[in-house]
Amino acid sequence: MINNIVINIEGLTKTYDKFTAVDEISFTVNEGEVFALLGPNGAGKTTTVEIIECLKTPDKGKVEIFGIDLKDKKKQNDVKRKIGVMPQNFNAFDWLTVKENLEYFKDLYSSKISTDELINRVGLGEKMNSMYKTLSGGTKQRVGIAISLINEPELLFLDEPTAGLDPQARRETWNLIRKLKEQGKTIFLTTHYMEEAQELSDRILIIIEGKIVAGGSPNELIENYGGNKSVILKNCNKKILEDRGIKYETGMENQIQIIFDNNEQLFNILSAVTDDPNVEIEIKKPNLDEAFLNLTGRRINAEGLAK
Ligand SMILES: Nc1ncnc2c1ncn2[C@@H]1O[C@H](COP(=O)(O)OP(=O)(O)OP(=O)(O)O)[C@@H](O)[C@H]1O
Ligand SMILES: [Mg+2]
Numbered sequence: 001m002i003n004n005i006v007i008n009i010e011g012l013t014k015t016y017d018k019f020t021a022v023d024e025i026s027f028t029v030n031e032g033e034v035f036a037l038l039g040p041n042g043a044g045k046t047t048t049v050e051i052i053e054c055l056k057t058p059d060k061g062k063v064e065i066f067g068i069d070l071k072d073k074k075k076q077n078d079v080k081r082k083i084g085v086m087p088q089n090f091n092a093f094d095w096l097t098v099k100e101n102l103e104y105f106k107d108l109y110s111s112k113i114s115t116d117e118l119i120n121r122v123g124l125g126e127k128m129n130s131m132y133k134t135l136s137g138g139t140k141q142r143v144g145i146a147i148s149l150i151n152e153p154e155l156l157f158l159d160e161p162t163a164g165l166d167p168q169a170r171r172e173t174w175n176l177i178r179k180l181k182e183q184g185k186t187i188f189l190t191t192h193y194m195e196e197a198q199e200l201s202d203r204i205l206i207i208i209e210g211k212i213v214a215g216g217s218p219n220e221l222i223e224n225y226g227g228n229k230s231v232i233l234k235n236c237n238k239k240i241l242e243d244r245g246i247k248y249e250t251g252m253e254n255q256i257q258i259i260f261d262n263n264e265q266l267f268n269i270l271s272a273v274t275d276d277p278n279v280e281i282e283i284k285k286p287n288l289d290e291a292f293l294n295l296t297g298r299r300i301n302a303e304g305l306a307k
Helices: 045-052 073-082 098-108 115-121 137-148 167-182 194-200 218-225 238-243 263-273 288-296
Strands: 005-016 019-030 034-038 060-065 083-086 155-159 186-191 203-208 211-216 229-234 255-260 280-284
Touching: 005 045, 019 045, 019 060, 019 186, 019 203, 019 211, 034 045, 034 194, 045 060, 045 155, 045 186, 073 083, 083 137, 098 115, 098 137, 115 137, 137 155, 137 167, 167 186, 167 194, 186 194, 194 218, 194 288, 203 218, 203 288, 211 218, 211 288, 218 288, 229 263, 238 255, 238 263, 255 263, 263 280
Parallel strands: 034 186, 034 203, 083 155, 155 186
Antiparallel strands: 005 019, 005 060, 203 211, 229 255, 229 280
């Protein structure tokens, strides 16, 4: 099946005065996928998203959404009608209930969707009559996602949807995003959380200082840039390994690390120790964190800062 491209970006550049925030980036997003733009603070994620949402005008480059070139300002309204947006640091009316907030935005967009349906879709039933101000961070984000769904968009932009949430609220938001994907929505996500990108995305684009560093599915990125896979053995008789010519490194607490590339090598290591009753075996595979570190020489901390 040929993928339907819903976003096509070529050579996109955006400067603020003399500062280049987005620098000649190109990528495509396919229909029905969760696509993540992953990068630290100031990488250019929001700038990119806001250009695609028709909120900012680029200096250079081509931006096509649903085949519509955004240079054609008259057609931008057609794009806006088909997209849903949850901005970074989203906020609603503090002193309105969840239901009142949704009804306000529904009226604003002349939306026909029923408020109950909207509330059900994002799992806000129990909080429907709670004042927005009193909600937890995760529930507030749910209201934001509900508002972004008001015009029943095909394409949804979620700019850092779980920033600052605790792990449980983050997981609940991930589940909601998965549910929206199952309903056929295309989801464009920005995040600085490695785990979020790895867990949710079909494809990830890593952006740093306005430039694309790498892209691919989480598995491809880990496979290509994650580095070594290894078997960690504890309480292992080293002679067995030496007899088989298996090279190992000795670590702390009587641990041995053996690097392997493929299943054949892995099976050879495991078969060597299979008769040793005392051995403890752990197989370590790199994750997106390691891939990101190898690619950029940096890690991103919880606040989104690259170190
Ligand atoms: N309106 C503006 N005027 C001047 N500089 C801006 C403006 N908006 C963004 N910038 C700068 O452009 C760079 C990219 O900002 P952007 O908000 O796109 O990054 P981001 O990846 O979304 O970061 P964050 O994770 O903090 O949300 C940053 O250095 C930012 O300070
Ligand atoms: Mg941002």
